[in-house]
Structure formats: C-alpha cells, structure tokens
Amino acid sequence: MQNKTDKRSLDNKIEFNFIGRVHSPYKEKFAIPRQPGLVSAAKGTITLTGAANSPELVRELAQFSHIWVLFVFHGTQEQGWKPLVRPPRLGGNTKVGVLATRSTFRPNPIGMSVVKLDSIEVEKQQVVLHISAIDLLDTTPIIDIKPYVPYSDSLPQANAGFAQSQPPSNLQITFNQKVKEALVEYNKNYPDLALFIEQVLIQDPRPAYKQGKSDDKVYGMSLYDLNIQWQMQGLTSIEVIDITSITTDSLG
Numbered sequence: 001m002q003n004k005t006d007k008r009s010l011d012n013k014i015e016f017n018f019i020g021r022v023h024s025p026y027k028e029k030f031a032i033p034r035q036p037g038l039v040s041a042a043k044g045t046i047t048l049t050g051a052a053n054s055p056e057l058v059r060e061l062a063q064f065s066h067i068w069v070l071f072v073f074h075g076t077q078e079q080g081w082k083p084l085v086r087p088p089r090l091g092g093n094t095k096v097g098v099l100a101t102r103s104t105f106r107p108n109p110i111g112m113s114v115v116k117l118d119s120i121e122v123e124k125q126q127v128v129l130h131i132s133a134i135d136l137l138d139t140t141p142i143i144d145i146k147p148y149v150p151y152s153d154s155l156p157q158a159n160a161g162f163a164q165s166q167p168p169s170n171l172q173i174t175f176n177q178k179v180k181e182a183l184v185e186y187n188k189n190y191p192d193l194a195l196f197i198e199q200v201l202i203q204d205p206r207p208a209y210k211q212g213k214s215d216d217k218v219y220g221m222s223l224y225d226l227n228i229q230w231q232m233q234g235l236t237s238i239e240v241i242d243i244t245s246i247t248t249d250s251l252g
C-alpha cells in the first residue's frame with residue numbers, strides 16, 4: 001500500500017534526463033537563503049551534462065543577464081511531500097497548501113530560481129555557466145534553463161499574499177578579532193567571503209520559531225569547505241566566532 005501523499009502515487013509518470021549539475025558553495029541545506037537574489041555574493045556554476053553539454057544549446061544565451069533555472073530538490077526528494085506546509089514567512093506555525101508556497105516538499109520536487117548569469121565558458125568541451133545570487137544546494141540536478149524575459153516575467157504590481165516583499169532584517173553582523181584575522185588569509189582563496197557570510201547571516205538562517213527570541217546556541221554552517229560558527233548577541237546582532245577549513249584546517 002502506498003501512502004496517499006507518497007510521490008510515487010501520482011498516476012501519470014514523466015521521466016526527464018537532467019541536463020546539468022550545480023556546483024555551489026552551499027554544501028548543506030542549513031543557511032541557504034529562502035529565495036535567489038537575496039545573497040548576491042553566492043556564486044556557483046552549472047556544468048551541462050550528457051547530450052546537453054554542447055555550446056550549441058547556449059548559443060546567444062549570454063545576451064541575457066538572468067536565467068530561470070529549473071531543478072530537482074534532490075536533497076529533500078526522499079522525504080516525499082505534504083499537502084500542507086508551514087511557511088517560515090508565517091512564523092512556521094500556520095499551515096497552507098503546498099502549492100501556495102515555494103516549499104521543497106511538493107508532489108513533484110521541482111524548484112525554480114531566477115539567477116544572475118555572469119558568463120558562459122567552454123573549456124575542453126565542457127560548457128560551464130557561471131551564476132550568482134543562487135539559492136541552490138551543491139550537486140543540484142538541473143532539468144531546464146530558460147532566459148529571464150523581464151517584459152513578461154516581471155510583474156511588480158502582482159499580489160503576493162503573505163510573501164509580498166523581501167523579509168526585513170534588523171540584524172547586524174560582526175566578526176570577532178580571530179575571525180577578522182583568519183578572513184584576511186581566507187580571502188585569498190575565497191574572494192568576498194566576508195560579504196558572503198554577512199549576506200547569508202542577515203537572512204537569519206535560524207528556524208522561524210527562534211526568530212526575534214534570545215538564543216545562546218552556537219550555530220555552525222558550511223560554505224565552500226569552511227565551517228563557520230556564529231552566535232546571537234542579544235536580539236539584533238550575530239557574531240561570527242570561528243572559521244575553520246574542513247579540508248586543510250590550516251587556519252583553524
């Protein structure tokens with residue numbers, strides 16, 4: 001017996017081959033922004049794969065500053081889906097229909113993000129799209145890419161219910177002295193690392209129910225191969241207290 005909400009219980013099946021893979025500094029779900037565009041310093045790539053890996057598929061795409069990326073929520077796919085979810089925007093308590101949200105737990109685990117297309121490179125027959133302001137987990141399978149067309153895709157007057165505007169943030173981000181010194185070194189390999197960390201933390205990656213509440217917990221997040229530890233200082237400040245490299249640990 002299959003569960004009613006099991007994704008396999010959909011009657012009609014369509015199979016797609018993925019056309020590319022994402023390489024992203026976000027190695028785990030925690031701390032990924034909730035939409036693209038919020039963290040401009042989040043840079044990644046899409047490498048086209050299989051039959052889709054040909055420069056012909058992207059001929060003239062570089063004219064467009066932004067692209068739609070359609071992808072599979074492969075990191076949560078195994079968990080199936082739910083008809084009702086609790087969006088963080090509503091404090092994580094109110095349930096709404098999954099199709100009224102951008103939740104990852106949908107009948108078909110398909111995500112869509114508008115991202116900035118910085119450049120397209122072909123190196124040794126490999127097509128690579130350099131993208132930024134992404135909200136994509138590392139190794140995300142890509143099922144389609146389309147140019148973003150503002151005259152039709154941008155509707156600034158549209159109503160967006162509980163998600164009308166970007167969530168405001170009153171958070172200040174600080175770095176302790178040890179972290180400031182480490183950042184000078186890390187900056188050689190990870191340009192804009194401080195800005196990237198700051199933009200991620202301003203979004204307040206903590207679960208919705210913790211927001212606006214005092215919190216002593218030391219949080220860890222991974223960006224690239226770095227483990228970054230931080231802690232709330234009062235209600236409106238986050239201090240970055242440690243950065244260590246998971247692979248080399250040379251500055252740990």
Ligand code: SAH
Nearest residue numbers: 032033073074075076102111112136137140
């Ligand atoms: N812009 C997309 C995604 C919104 S949900 C859309 O609207 O469809 C954003 C969350 O997706 C991020 O916080 C991240 O945790 C999650 N995410 C990104 N890539 C993922 C993946 N490959 N698998 C599972 N979750 C992913």
